[in-house]
Amino acid sequence: MSVEAIAPKKRNLSFNGDDVRRMCTAIAGGLVLAIMTGPDGAISDPTYGVKTSLLTGHVVGYLVIGVVIGCLLTYRAKVRDGSWRRVRTTPKRTLIERATSFSAIGRGVLLAVTAVAVAIITLIFADFSGPVAANKMSIHEIVHQFLYTRTYGYLILALALWFVVVNQAMRSIPRPLFLLGAVITILLFALTSDPFLPARFSWRALNPGVDNSLFHHWTTYLWLIIGLAVAVSWMIKGDATRAPRPPRRSHALVVTPSMRFLTYVLAGFVVFEAPKFMSLYWQISLYQQIGVFCLLAIGLNIVVGFAGLLDLGYVAFYALGAYVTAYFSGALPLHPPFQLNPFFIIPFAIVFAMLSGVLLGLPTLRLRGDYLAIVTLGFGEIVYVLANDWTQVTAGSAGTGAITNFSVHLFGINYAWDPVNPLSYYYLLLGILIPAIFLFDLLNHSKVGRTWAAIREDEVAAQSLGINALKYKVMAFAMGASTAGVAGVFTAVKVGHLFPNTFILQLSISILVLVIFGGMGSIVGVLFGAIVLQWLPSYLNFHSYFGFQEADLYLYIGALLIVMMIFRPQGLVPSRRRRREILDSEEGLGSADSLGPITAEQPS
Amino acid sequence: MFNFLLQGIFTGLIFSLVALGYTLVYGVLRLINFAHSEVLMTGGFAGYFFLHYTIGIHAVPSTLGATIFYVVIGVIISGAGGSLAALLIERFAYRPLRRRNAPKLAYLISAIGASYFLLNLFGKEFGRYPVATSQPFNNHVVATIWGGQITMYDLVILIATLALLFSLDRIVYRSKMGRAIRAVASDMETASLMGVNVNRTIASTFALGGFMGGAAGFFLAINQGISNNMGFKPALFAFTAAVLGGIGNVRGAMVGGVILGIVMFTPIYWLGQPWLEEVIAFSVLVLILLVRPTGILGERLGRTA
Numbered sequence: 065m066s067v068e069a070i071a072p073k074k075r076n077l078s079f080n081g082d083d084v085r086r087m088c089t090a091i092a093g094g095l096v097l098a099i100m101t102g103p104d105g106a107i108s109d110p111t112y113g114v115k116t117s118l119l120t121g122h123v124v125g126y127l128v129i130g131v132v133i134g135c136l137l138t139y140r141a142k143v144r145d146g147s148w149r150r151v152r153t154t155p156k157r158t159l160i161e162r163a164t165s166f167s168a169i170g171r172g173v174l175l176a177v178t179a180v181a182v183a184i185i186t187l188i189f190a191d192f193s194g195p196v197a198a199n200k201m202s203i204h205e206i207v208h209q210f211l212y213t214r215t216y217g218y219l220i221l222a223l224a225l226w227f228v229v230v231n232q233a234m235r236s237i238p239r240p241l242f243l244l245g246a247v248i249t250i251l252l253f254a255l256t257s258d259p260f261l262p263a264r265f266s267w268r269a270l271n272p273g274v275d276n277s278l279f280h281h282w283t284t285y286l287w288l289i290i291g292l293a294v295a296v297s298w299m300i301k302g303d304a305t306r307a308p309r310p311p312r313r314s315h316a317l318v319v320t321p322s323m324r325f326l327t328y329v330l331a332g333f334v335v336f337e338a339p340k341f342m343s344l345y346w347q348i349s350l351y352q353q354i355g356v357f358c359l360l361a362i363g364l365n366i367v368v369g370f371a372g373l374l375d376l377g378y379v380a381f382y383a384l385g386a387y388v389t390a391y392f393s394g395a396l397p398l399h400p401p402f403q404l405n406p407f408f409i410i411p412f413a414i415v416f417a418m419l420s421g422v423l424l425g426l427p428t429l430r431l432r433g434d435y436l437a438i439v440t441l442g443f444g445e446i447v448y449v450l451a452n453d454w455t456q457v458t459a460g461s462a463g464t465g466a467i468t469n470f471s472v473h474l475f476g477i478n479y480a481w482d483p484v485n486p487l488s489y490y491y492l493l494l495g496i497l498i499p500a501i502f503l504f505d506l507l508n509h510s511k512v513g514r515t516w517a518a519i520r521e522d523e524v525a526a527q528s529l530g531i532n533a534l535k536y537k538v539m540a541f542a543m544g545a546s547t548a549g550v551a552g553v554f555t556a557v558k559v560g561h562l563f564p565n566t567f568i569l570q571l572s573i574s575i576l577v578l579v580i581f582g583g584m585g586s587i588v589g590v591l592f593g594a595i596v597l598q599w600l601p602s603y604l605n606f607h608s609y610f611g612f613q614e615a616d617l618y619l620y621i622g623a624l625l626i627v628m629m630i631f632r633p634q635g636l637v638p639s640r641r642r643r644r645e646i647l648d649s650e651e652g653l654g655s656a657d658s659l660g661p662i663t664a665e666q667p668s
Numbered sequence: 669m670f671n672f673l674l675q676g677i678f679t680g681l682i683f684s685l686v687a688l689g690y691t692l693v694y695g696v697l698r699l700i701n702f703a704h705s706e707v708l709m710t711g712g713f714a715g716y717f718f719l720h721y722t723i724g725i726h727a728v729p730s731t732l733g734a735t736i737f738y739v740v741i742g743v744i745i746s747g748a749g750g751s752l753a754a755l756l757i758e759r760f761a762y763r764p765l766r767r768r769n770a771p772k773l774a775y776l777i778s779a780i781g782a783s784y785f786l787l788n789l790f791g792k793e794f795g796r797y798p799v800a801t802s803q804p805f806n807n808h809v810v811a812t813i814w815g816g817q818i819t820m821y822d823l824v825i826l827i828a829t830l831a832l833l834f835s836l837d838r839i840v841y842r843s844k845m846g847r848a849i850r851a852v853a854s855d856m857e858t859a860s861l862m863g864v865n866v867n868r869t870i871a872s873t874f875a876l877g878g879f880m881g882g883a884a885g886f887f888l889a890i891n892q893g894i895s896n897n898m899g900f901k902p903a904l905f906a907f908t909a910a911v912l913g914g915i916g917n918v919r920g921a922m923v924g925g926v927i928l929g930i931v932m933f934t935p936i937y938w939l940g941q942p943w944l945e946e947v948i949a950f951s952v953l954v955l956i957l958l959v960r961p962t963g964i965l966g967e968r969l970g971r972t973a
Contacts, residue, residue: 105793110717113793374776376702427958434700435957437776438907441702442950445904453943573784580777615796619788625781629774630764649771657773 079138086141087134094130098123100619335494339487347486349602352558354595355493356551361578361594362497362504362587363547368576369585369642370508371540372520372657373429374437377444378575381545383451383567384420385413385552387458390562395465398457406470406557410550417549421542429537433659436541444569451564463563467556481557489558496550505587516540521645521654537658570618577621580628583635585642592637670816672937673930678822680929681829685884686906687913687921688836689754689877695853695916696873699772702779703757704881705903706786707750711882712889712898713790714749715742719802719890728803738804739824743832743883750882754874757782763867791896798895825887832883833922839876840918849873853916901946905932908953914963923964928952 095118102117117123142148339350360382367375390396392404392412404412428439451458459465470492471480481488507513518526519533527533556562574597582593605614628635634643645656686708693701719742729735761782765774811818840846848869851859860866884906888898905928913924931952932945956963 100789100792105795107716107794107799110794368773372773374773376780424954427954431957431961434772434776435911437702438700438904439953439957442904442908442953445901446947446950449943449946453941570784573780576777576780616788616792618784619792622781622783622785622788626761626778626785629761629770629778629781633770633774646771646774650769652769656771659772659776 082141083138086137087131090134090137091127091130093133094126094128095123096623097129098126100616100623101126104613336491339490344486346602347490349599351486351490351493352555353598353602355490355497356555357575357578357598358591358594359493359497359500359551359554360548360575361582361590362501363544363551364575365544365579365584365587365590366504366507366540366547367544368579369583369590369639370513370516371537372516372655372659373433373537373541374657374659375440375541375544376437376572376576377440377442377447377569378544378548379567379569379571380440380444380447381417381421381548382552382555382571383447383564384417384545385549386556386562386567387451387464387552388413388416388549389553389556390464390467393466393468395459395467395562396457397455397459403468406468406553407472410553413549413553414546417552418542418546421545422538425538425541426534429534429541433537433657440572441569444572448564448567448569451562451567458564461564463561465561467560467562469560470557483558483560486558489554493554496554500547501587501591508585508587512536512539517641519658520656521648523655523658533658573618573625574621577625580625580635583638583642586635586637586639589635589637589639593635669934669937670814672933674813674816674818674822676929676931676933677926678825678929679933680909680926681825681833682884682887682925683902683906683909683929684922684925685829685832685880686902687910687925688833688918689881690907690910691913691915691918691921692840692849692873692877694910695918696849696856696870697762697775699762699775699779700907701757701874701877702776703761703783703786704754704877704906705899706783706790707753707757707878707881708885708888708899708903709787709790709894709896710753711746711750711878711885712894713794713885714882715746715886715889716799716801716894718742718745719804723802723804725802728806730806735805735824739828742804742886743828746886746889747879747882750880750885751875751878753786754878754881755871757786758871758874762870766870787896787900794896796896798893798898800893801889803890821891828883828887832880836876836880837918837922845869845872845876849876905949908949908956910963911953911961912956912963914965917963917965920963920965927964 099114099117102113102122105111105113105116139148339347360378364375364378367373367378387396389406389409391398392400392402392409393406394400394403424439424443425436428436452461454460455462469481469483470489481492508516515526515531515536518529518531519536523533555566559566578594578597579590580593581597582591583589601614601617634646642656645654648654649656686704689704689707690701693699693704719738723729723738729738757779761778762775765778805820805824807819807821809817809819810823838846840849848859848864849872851862851864852866852869852873856866859869884902885899888902892898906925909924909928910921911924912928913920913922915921928949932949935948936942936945
């Protein structure tokens with residue numbers, strides 16, 4: 065950095081038209097947000113909704129948000145284009161340096177304050193995710209909640225996390241002690257927060273015929289063993305061989321293989337263990353709202369993220385899978401030749417969804433990618449209409465009969481999934497979801513994935529190298545469709561009776577937004593998007609926060625899609641390649657989708 | 669049977685109006701405007717409020733002059749509403765992306781976002797249930813041809829739609845604005861080098877298509893009332909009509925709408941299930957894509973002129 069660059073410079077405080085426009089947009093955005101969250105209107109008094117959201121106190125908070133965002137945007141733009149330069153006389157200090165620069169007393173105070181803050185946040189979190197929703201603010205309820213929902217499980221976990229963060233930052237505790245603490249924490253968490261504590265240490269826990277404890281307990285042992293193994297190996301390896309690391313200057317996180325492995329272990333631990341401590345509402349929500357939609361989202365990610373196509377009728381394949389399940393359960397007016405256990409319906413659902421995907425994709429993708437969008441939109445509507453009106457086959461809007469449940473009758477084990485216990489379905493779904501995640505990740509890094517990337521980035525060049533673009537596009541489309549088919553089986557079996565209203569076309573858009581929000585093309589991003597965006601409505605709905613109404617969900621989704629496309633098209637957790645493609649295509653280098661060129665001549 | 673044929677023709681004329689919006693935007697930007705269904709809906713709501721506040725709930729004007737007045741002004745107001753919606757969509761969902769030269773996928777996604785935003789905003793502000801519109805005329809049977817009945821409504825649609833289609837054809841092929849639109853459709857860069865204001869031309873394309881869509885919304889509102897999702901299905905059919913006639917081709921959209929209307933409604937006479945018309949329309953769409961993807965009259969706004 066040259067001397068000139070860091071020399072203090074006089075701030076130029078003049079504003080131009082761009083700044084005014086930015087500010088107006090931000091404030092208008094705040095007003096729109098106020099209308100979006102405001103009360104409903106009615107056609108008999110058309111101005112009621114706007115009046116009550118803009119002319120009352122309701123608007124104030126959103127106006128403040130608008131002004132603050134406008135100021136932030138202006139500041140960022142000014143700093144970026146160089147008219148306001150941040151003056152920095154001392155070199156940048158990292159977070160660790162800042163945290164260690166306190167005196168001993170200051171450090172102690174900091175520790176205490178952060179520990180209390182973490183504990184309070186955890187309590188609130190545990191409390192609000194507990195089963196008793198109403199009247200959170202009474203101390204009696206909180207205590208009841210604390211005991212009833214095993215809040216101390218959360219508490220121990222959060223304090224342990226805080227401990228890890230602080231100690232890694234301060235490097236004040238020797239490693240063996242630290243590891244010992246970690247192991248004890250895991251043990252305590254596993255033991256104390258288990259709602260089935262007495263049953264855990266009996267052989268009954270391993271007998272699946274007695275109760276559902278098989279699915280509750282074996283994973284705990286698994287995680288304990290893995291955690292112990294990791295800790296022991298780490299301790300044996302020690303850090304004597306490691307050279308002292310040079311102090312890091314940047315905030316960028318360097319991901320080492322062991323960190324990656326630990327992240328997997330931690331994520332797996334949370335995924336397997338956390339559901340046991342949730343209330344029934346959240347367990348159902350976890351399966352039906354989050355788990356199934358994770359599967360749908362990673363399926364749609366193949367179409368939108370990997371192949372760069374747009375599928376707006378994705379829910380049609382989901383419905384297809386569900387209705388195939390109903391058909392082979394004998395729940396439809398149209399009787400099947402033979403009835404099947406849902407486990408054996410899964411291949412049928414995959415084949416049906418895949419076939420319909422190929423049949424739909426072949427004529428459409430031959431042409432231009434954007435036709436696929438509207439053809440799938442039409443297909444989604446047709447499938448809904450058939451499900452709703454073709455009463456001779458699909459039972460129509462009255463709903464289907466009872467659908468057979470999952471059950472295992474193998475080697476003397478007789479286990480039937482219990483609709484009352486969502487966790488058993490959840491673990492079964494994980495058995496499909498986790499292999500699917502790894503499979504799709506492998507696929508993306510295989511020849512097929514590279515071909516998709518080539519088609520996305522420059523279709524003409526890819527074809528000139530002998531790639532059959534149509535084949536790979538149809539393949540992606542069919543694979544996305546078959547994933548939705550599997551998700552359909554899981555939904556159908558859990559719900560028990562199908563109604564066409566489960567498969568309204570709007571659902572496709574809400575799956576699309578999961579992919580877009582997290583970051584198309586990045587599986588981690590898509591899962592993040594699915595978990596956050598599916599959890600949030602349930603949470604808001606459950607506690608009726610912010611006057612949230614479920615009917616307004618698509619209003620927010622629509623706004624989110626526009627905002628994401630304008631400000632962050634690559635998503636919140638983007639795939640590096642996809643992000644670069646989008647930026648490159650904005651510079652005029654190649655494309656970022658396989659929808660065909662935007663201005664070039666069409667082939668005749 | 670003739671009744672179904674006539675119904676097909678008159679509904680098809682409305683599809684033509686909507687298809688024009690798709691075709692104009694596609695010709696200029698090479699994009700399917702997914703938010704066009706909400707243009708239709710906005711037009712319908714504008715028409716509803718106009719009729720509601722001028723005619724009232726139960727009164728029906730009896731004189732011919734009053735009918736003409738209400739229909740003409742209603743079409744203009746609905747069209748203006750549709751134009752406004754289309755311009756807003758262009759301004760907020762398309763222009764920021766165009767300024768950044770975003771990939772095509774981004775346009776489609778932001779358009780579908782705009783569509784759902786408007787759909788649900790109207791649902792929130794005006795209720796999510798259908799409401800009947802005040803009638804600007806008495807909908808009696810005017811004539812009977814071979815058992816097919818032509819009502820006043822059909823007559824109004826016929827006259828108004830033909831007038832709108834004719835004037836649009838004049839605008840696109842004879843006026844200065846139309847020449848600019850065709851120039852941009854043919855080659856955006858060259859057109860801008862020749863002194864055409866590309867941004868303004870694109871906006872005027874949206875406004876023009878929006879006017880037609882809004883007018884179609886007015887007729888739909890009179891016939892079946894308004895609701896926040898009134899635009900979805902007609903827009904889907906209209907897109908099929910645009911592809912059938914050759915997307916990007918203005919005259920193709922007009923022809924395609926009527927043909928689609930006939931193909932959709934006539935078989936219902938034999939099949940008897942009204943919901944099958946959607947299945948038929950969808951099958952038509954897939955069939956055209958299989959057999960003749962360029963449509964009946966061929967593609968390209970700039971070329972065919």
